[in-house]
Amino acid sequence: MKLSLNWLKDYVQLDASVDEIARAITFLGLEVETVLQTGAPKLDKVVVGEVLTRDKHPNADKLSVCTVDIGLAGGVKTIVCGAQNYKVGDRVPVALPGAVLPGNFVIKQSKIRGQSSDGMMCSAKEIGAAEDASGLMILAERPALGTPINDVLPPGDTVIDIEVTPNRPDCLSHLGVARELAAWFKKDLKYPEIKFVGAVDENAIGSHRPDLLAGVRVEAPDDCPLYSAHIVSGVKIGPSPEWIQRRLLAVGLRPVNNIVDVTNFVLLEYGQPLHAFDAKKLGGRQIVVRRANDGEKIVTLDGKERSLSSRMLVIADAEKPVVVAGVMGGENSGVDETTTDIVLEAALFRRQSVRWTSRTLGLSSDSSYRYERGVDPHSTIEAAWRAIDLIIATAGGCVVAPIFKAGGDKPWKREITVTPAYINERLGFRISEEEMRLSLESLELRVVREDPVSGGFAWTVSVPSWRDDLDRPIDLVEEVLRLYGTDRIPQAVVKSPGLIGEDDPIVTFNRKATAYLVGHDFQECVNLTLRPEKELAAWSSQAAAAELRLSNPFVEDQSNLRGSLIPGLLESLRLNHSRGVTASRFFETGRVFLDRNGQILECAAVAFVVAEVAEHLWKQREPIDFYAMKHHVEALAAAAGVDITRHVQGSSATPGLGWQAHHAGHAGEIGHGWLAQFGLIDLTLTKSAGVEGRVYGGQLVILPEKLGGEVVRRRFAPFSLYPAALRDIALVVDAGVPAEEVRKTLTKVARGAVGAAFGLEGVEVFDVYQGTGLPEGKKSLGFSLVFRSSERTLTDDEVNAVFQKIQDEVVKAGSYQVRK
């Protein structure tokens, strides 16, 4: 909201500098956006002068040497001038030596190209009066010679644009801000003097005019708790006086005519929206405050036709709506140059109703803005009277009966009881009782009673009607602190008692995952959570894409919650490659959203990608492969407390959407709390993501509730110090059989064969072979078996016996052959 400093000074005497005032506004809690000077500042030694002669400068083509009369006191001066737009006899502003023009430009006695000059004749811009810098400012009204220029020019102003927080609608007015400044600077607030007293002498001739307005009916009192209408008859429409126009222009409003200007003026003075009707345009001489009919139309003042609904409140005459209540008037009932009688509306409308209507119509105004935030219910009538004073003063006429008022009968009374001790306790530092009381009273928060309580006394503070935001003792703490100055809160030492609890397990997991991946040369990325729906469909499923769609996306390519971190990482690869930046290893931690049978799960996730990039390196490295990805995912899962190795699915044919069949693996199931996928990312999706070449990666998704289980303290497991006995066995199996399946079978057989005699320490794959020497469709898996006893050194004979037994039995356990 824009404030005119001159206007504020109508209500409070402000001697402070503009900087101090802006600072006061800031520390009162009204954010200052901009401070703008308008018009000429106070200028010393700049006076009205008249050009007596004008001769060409002997040494410069574009300059003239003039004699200028600045009146009896100053006499005639010689001034060199470069402007071209004046003639002898013109009166212009003359800056004399010692004058300081805007921009800190000091005028001195000087010599210009050898010709002495006693000052400067000025353009409007040079004295800050206007933007015109094209030539001298010709004073057409020919003010007296020697008159100080500020007496001739309209006074300048300072316009302060402030941001008012939603709890302070009272500060959406000059009077409201003046009240705050008066409290800050400890000055008195001068309210406008109101002459109209709300009554009409009905006995006077022509003072009862039901022909102008016969009735007001409020059909929706819930949405309109107060409606008043005053008739002012015999007005003459014309421009409003200059002082009103200047006030309005300063704060960015265009003057229209005396009636409209007055309603706007009072709106900005009191914060109370007003509306003036041309009485003759009210059909049936009736005002009805009612809900609109669905589909009812009105053309608002901005020339647009609006379609209304039954949730919206309108002011109507006997036939049609004439105002969208609290929002904007209609074209059909406004004041124009032929208007002679007006009806002045001053009303209260329910905040929520105005807000809903304004939002729904996409139409907001100074009026709706204030109604939405809350208008002081007890200054509505006062504002109407103030407007009536100004209308009569600027447009003539007089108030005639009947005067209508519906509702608004509830008297205002609110009191808060607070102790000074409570205020100091909440603050944590001491403000004296006198200072507290002074602060409260300066905001018209009067201490109406003082009662002794243990350890001091309690104040009963009355809250004025415009401070609906105050209703608890804590609210008064803020008021006291505001006026004390929040920049004066004393320095203190931070209290730092011991920790309560542990960091959240998700955070701990993310830290571990990040440390691991950064340690393995991955670069951390941050991608947006919102992704396009078609990407979700491709990476998750059509059903998931539908489930994860927002109801109100802002842009279509950010319509869905992400179901995987991988597409974002591919996008990051693509961006880098398209910019010619080498990048191949990215990761991200963050939330993903999975759809499971129509239920959405919010999960923690970590994912990484490794791209094959054609790098010109002087030394080649091992190409990336599936098993490196598996290793990383296993490590990440371990950081989450999950051992995925035992859960890796035997078939790589269907690793899940987004992963390349037969070249990726997966483990776990989100229904059980976690899911891991790793290997080659689907080539088609990689390509459609715009990334060249193959991309490997891995992702671990885990339910937040699965993280951070109780830590089980491990017990030491003793181990044997006797030597191990090793035997290798190669099994020929169908090429499609997973190695882990064979290993499990072999382990089972081996355990059976060893029995209780000694221990089987491990069965691990050491060789995989397929090709020459083996039948078509077969592969050979080499396993090494480790035997060990905890009591003695094993003999070759006993190991050989067991090993022979294993060889004999393993062929029976599966369709395997022992390769000799």
Place this chain on the structure above:
Amino acid sequence: MQEQLSAILAKAQAEFPGILTRPEYEAAKARYVGPHGELTAIMKQMGAVPKEQRPVFGKLVNETKVQLQALLDATLARLEQLELASKLGPAIDPTLPSPDVGPGTSHPLTLVREEMCRILHKVGFVIADGPEVETEYYCFDALNTPADHPARDTQDTFYLPETARFANVSKKNREERYLLRTHTSSVQIRTMLKGAPPIRIVSPGRVYRRDTTDATHSANFHQLECLYVDKNVTVSDLKALLDYIFASLLGKETKTRFRPHYFGYTEPSFEVDLSAKHLPKVNKEWIEIGGCGMVDPLVFDAVGYDSKVWSGYAFGMGLERLAMMLYGIDDIRHFYQNDARFLRQFA
């Protein structure tokens, strides 16, 4: 005899430097001191030596044997050195770059978040986390945001369809809608409902606003909030925390100041400014860095804490904004594009 021994030694001395492999060495060793070796042969003649000459003879043979052994040992040592040398490839050029990709880097938002968490950890704050999909209750109602507050509007907040069902984000009321949290304050509500005071948490996390993306706005960004609930928590304590945080982060000369403001969930509320004169590229005396205040009693009511007993403060700030200030980053979009030239600058 002596001549024989001298000849053997001379031969060995001439021969051994030519030995380059272990088999050659073994063969040579056998030739001299093996069962059929030359020295062995001489030693076998001991029986034929007259008794009185035997000590002299024995001494001579022994001396020769010791000398021969020394020659063999030296040869073996030389061979071992040769073998080790053969394990080395050609000499490296230490100035050639490593062909390995790297190093790994943490994202600047992670770095800033971790730094803030470390600073807060020192004064007793632990990290809390909560869902990014929230409900109206946790994001607004419990935080004293009226039903018709503009922040709740579908114009400003992302909502999920009314049919959406989340298996692991709990609702307070059946009819409330799911939304993307607009601040991490919802974590405070969940933490307070789950536990009992005293509480001292910092909740960093991702938040969402339905807004146009430009140099300073993004559809999602990150916040960091602190909540402290205890007995007798004061405005002065809050100011002390802010002073501590920013002096730790930006140096002792950094000052903070409060300006009164309004938030529905704190009373009184403040905006926090940071003295910026000593910061690079900031041509302002003060810059706004976050919002804070004393927890509003209505919030305590909502979570069932007795506001006559408990008091608290809350502070929140944007992490992107902080990172932009700390690193001199001029466009928020850099954080989400992941240009490697950006990422590698901060780690």
